[in-house]
Amino acid sequence: MSRSQLSDRPVTSDGAAATGRPAIVAEPGAASAVASAAGPASSDAATVLRVEDLRVTVGGGRAEAVHGVSFEIRRGETVGLVGESGSGKTLTCRAVLGLLAPGCERSGGRIDFDGTDLTALGRRAWDTIRGTRIGAVFQDPASYLNPSLTVGRQLTETVRAHTGLSRAAARARALELFAAVGLRDVETVYHRYPHELSGGMAQRALIAIAISGDPDLLVADEATSSLDALVQAEVLELLRRLTAERGLALLLVTHDLAVVAEVCDKVLVMYRGDLVEQGPTAEVVAAPRHAHTRALLEASR
């Protein structure tokens, strides 16, 4: 993702500018609004996310950049969304998160999350779902953390917002989450400011924040792209482990088919705003049908 295409300022995972708030904040009391906005039940209880005929326009409606994309993610499934730069991956995942930049708009289609049509929800209810049941991590993790708060404080605040736990209990939970994402010496990390962390540590901290609401779905948009190869492999391994251990579904957005082949059960291939191929990763990699999939495979070798 090129963030500059999306916004001139970094946004946190809850869509706020990265200044004064924890990255993902649930709004207490909004859960009932979510429940009452539930649409028709999903036809298949195993489906956690169903996107139907999603269309996104850019430039204030002047051009359509995502042309009717449909796919499903089942509980616990790891799904890779791949495509060359500009193919519409980020717009698709930002639309799912309800975090499209100004000037970009969902112009059609439906996004069902666990039987709830997200597109029918108000801003607040969507924010609540994103903060709790859908977690998100992005490229360049430091810009999604509040630079003026220690990462421990940010995670503790987020845990408190999700759970209403006391400060001490939320702090203990934050330390557990830091350990769960593979951070060592968690007491020391707790007191670090974002600029004191390496890229890999910051991404782990952001993943800890993203999973702190115990989400059903984690969306990771180029989450490992800015990391060097070794750290990238470690963070991918972490994502794979978390999905296996927590039954999390993962939507992993990347331009790199090799990354998808490492981690994902299923792959979705986008090309110029269309979803041109999808299927089990092993099958798609062994016998790609679309020329763009073949080109991505070549590029990843």
Ligand SMILES: Nc1ncnc2c1ncn2[C@@H]1O[C@H](COP(=O)(O)OP(=O)(O)OP(=O)(O)O)[C@@H](O)[C@H]1O
């Ligand atoms: N804020 C925006 N304003 C105008 N056009 C945009 C905006 N965001 C994206 N686009 C355009 O929409 C198309 C799809 O962009 P998108 O960011 O979804 O691609 P992508 O597949 O994620 O690419 P990358 O891998 O480079 O991030 C591109 O042509 C892009 O230039």
